Structure formats: C-alpha cells, structure tokens
Amino acid sequence: MDLGIAGRKAIVCASSKGLGRACARALAEAGCALVLNGRDKEVLSRTATELRQATGVEIHEVPGDLDNPATRTELIAACPDADILVNNNGGPPHQAFGEITRETVLKGIESNMLTPIALVQALAPGMVERKFGRIINITSSSVRAPIAGLDVSSGARAGLTAFLASAARLFARDNVTINSIQPGSFDTDRAIAGLSRAAAQRGVSVDAARTDAKARIPAGRFGDPAEFGALCAFLASAHAGFITGQNILIDGGGFPGAF
Ligand SMILES: NC(=O)c1ccc[n+]([C@@H]2O[C@H](COP(=O)([O-])OP(=O)(O)OC[C@H]3O[C@@H](n4cnc5c(N)ncnc54)[C@H](OP(=O)(O)O)[C@@H]3O)[C@@H](O)[C@H]2O)c1
Numbered sequence: 001m002d003l004g005i006a007g008r009k010a011i012v013c014a015s016s017k018g019l020g021r022a023c024a025r026a027l028a029e030a031g032c033a034l035v036l037n038g039r040d041k042e043v044l045s046r047t048a049t050e051l052r053q054a055t056g057v058e059i060h061e062v063p064g065d066l067d068n069p070a071t072r073t074e075l076i077a078a079c080p081d082a083d084i085l086v087n088n089n090g091g092p093p094h095q096a097f098g099e100i101t102r103e104t105v106l107k108g109i110e111s112n113m114l115t116p117i118a119l120v121q122a123l124a125p126g127m128v129e130r131k132f133g134r135i136i137n138i139t140s141s142s143v144r145a146p147i148a149g150l151d152v153s154s155g156a157r158a159g160l161t162a163f164l165a166s167a168a169r170l171f172a173r174d175n176v177t178i179n180s181i182q183p184g185s186f187d188t189d190r191a192i193a194g195l196s197r198a199a200a201q202r203g204v205s206v207d208a209a210r211t212d213a214k215a216r217i218p219a220g221r222f223g224d225p226a227e228f229g230a231l232c233a234f235l236a237s238a239h240a241g242f243i244t245g246q247n248i249l250i251d252g253g254g255f256p257g258a259f
Pocket of ligand 1: 013014015016017018019020037038039040041043064065066067088089090091092138139140141153183184185186187188189190191
C-alpha cells in the first residue's frame with residue numbers, strides 16, 4: 001500500500017533505539033524526511049546513518065534530553081512545519097508501590113505527560129493551518145490494564161491520553177489526528193532490562209524469565225518493533241484521516257477483554 005506520505009516531514013522523539021526507531025524506520029520507508037532524537041549522541045548518529053543508507057531520506061539529528069525545554073525548542077526549530085509528530089520518551093523505572101515518592105511521580109508526569117503535551121501545543125496549530133497533521137503517542141498497554149510496579153508510567157500516560165482526547169476532536173475537522181499506540185511486550189532494550197530484573201527477583205535465568213513471559217502472551221512471542229513501526233506509519237498515513245482520539249493496543253492478544 002502506498003501510504004501517501006512521501007515527502008512529508010516527521011519529528012520522531014526518542015528514536016535512536018527501540019519502538020521510536022522502528023517508527024522512524026517505517027516512516028522513512030514511506031518517504032518521510034525525519035528529525036530523530038535521543039540523549040546518546042553516538043547511538044543517535046549511528047541510527048541516523050543506518051536509516052539514511054537504507055532509505056535515502058533526509059535525516060536531521062537533535063541529540064538531547066526531551067525533558068529539557070532547550071531540546072524541545074531545538075526539535076521544533078529543526079522542523080517547525082512538521083506534518084507528523086511521534087511522541088515517545090523513556091519510561092519511568094519499575095518501582096514497588098511503597099517506594100514511589102512525590103519526586104518519582106513528578107518525573108514520570110514530566111516525561112510521559114507534560115513533554116508530549118508541550119510538543120503537541122507547539123506543532124498542532126501549524127498542522128491545523130496546513131490541513132494535515134498526524135500525532136501519534138507511544139503510551140503503554142498498562143494504561144488499559146495495570147502492571148504492578150509501573151504505576152507512575154500508567155498514571156502519567158493515562159493523564160496524557162485523557163488530556164489529548166478533547167484536542168483530537170477539536171482538530172479533526174482540519175485533518176489533524178491524534179492517536180495513541182499502546183504496546184504490550186516488544187523486543188527492545190527496555191523489555192530486556194525488565195526481564196533481567198524479573199529474573200533476578202525470582203532467582204531464575206534471564207532465558208527462563210523470557211520463556212515464562214512469552215508463554216503469558218497469547219501470540220506466544222514478544223512483538224517485533226517493526227510491527228509497531230508499521231502501525232505507526234499507517235496511523236501517520238494519508239489513509240488514516242478518519243481515525244482520531246483512539247488508543248490502539250498492539251499486544252499479541254495480551255489484554256484479556258472482548259472490547
Ligand atoms: N518495549 C516495550 O515492550 C514497551 C511496552 C510498553 C511501553 N513501552 C514504552 O515505550 C517507550 C519506548 O520503549 P522502548 O522499549 O522502545 O525503549 P528503549 O528500547 O529503551 O528505547 C528508548 C529510546 O528513547 C530514548 N530516550 C530515553 N529517554 C530519553 C529522553 N529523556 N530524551 C530523549 N530520548 C530518550 C533512548 O535513547 P537514549 O537512552 O540515548 O536517550 C532510546 O532511543 C517507553 O516509554 C516505554 O516505557 C515499551
């Protein structure tokens with residue numbers, strides 16, 4: 001399928017690795033020019049080089065911490081007329097409920113709610129004016145079904161979801177959509193770190209923890225980041241203008257509900 005977005009410009013936040021990188025790759029394959037971001041300059045540069053070589057699209061690198069307003073200003077300056085914004089960021093650390101502090105809650109809200117909202121506020125008015133915009137937020141399946149230890153993540157991302165629900169309807173008439181993708185378990189560095197922690201807690205090997213985790217997913221496997229990227233590119237496509245304000249689970253059947 002031709003996604004109809006060749007030549008469009010996309011800012012993909014936190015995109016040097018994992019799910020963000022996979023979204024960047026799928027958008028580049030669809031012909032979008034990209035602005036990529038991540039804190040580690042070398043990793044970012046490696047990813048940008050790989051994507052340039054694989055797809056030939058124009059790629060601008062903005063290294064830096066997204067939670068720093070100066071990084072966000074630089075991202076916006078690199079592409080003030082972005083057609084597509086993929087909001088992604090690092091996730092809050094796993095933390096037992098009793099260990100959560102006001103500071104960790106504030107940090108989670110900053111990273112996973114306030115930062116994406118600030119980018120939407122900066123970029124959506126231009127999209128509305130140009131009558132095309134696609135905003136995709138990477139949230140989590142934990143917004144829909146709790147995961148113990150990820151309370152800060154779930155709460156901050158649920159806040160983002162509810163906050164943007166009204167804006168999604170406000171901008172719909174101007175062909176600007178806002179949707180979230182809720183990942184279950186995907187094979188990324190973050191997921192591997194989670195497995196190592198679970199293995200240490202249970203006193204089993206990482207391989208055993210991996211086998212158990214896969215067995216709990218109806219699909220019997222973790223998601224491939226490329227599958228995530230393909231969904232993101234579709235939501236960013238010319239064909240997805242009638243989908244807005246939605247939260248799309250991609251979890252191999254992990255969520256145990258009919259709806
Ligand atoms: N993978 C899963 O199964 C899964 C499931 C549910 C939710 N999620 C959520 O989805 C998001 C992406 O996860 P992932 O698995 O792709 O993680 P990942 O493999 O660890 O990749 C995270 C990416 O974000 C960048 N990053 C992290 N903090 C940043 C910051 N403050 N400013 C700029 N860039 C930053 C990282 O680069 P640097 O470290 O160099 O900055 C890296 O490129 C996270 O919020 C995660 O909690 C993931």
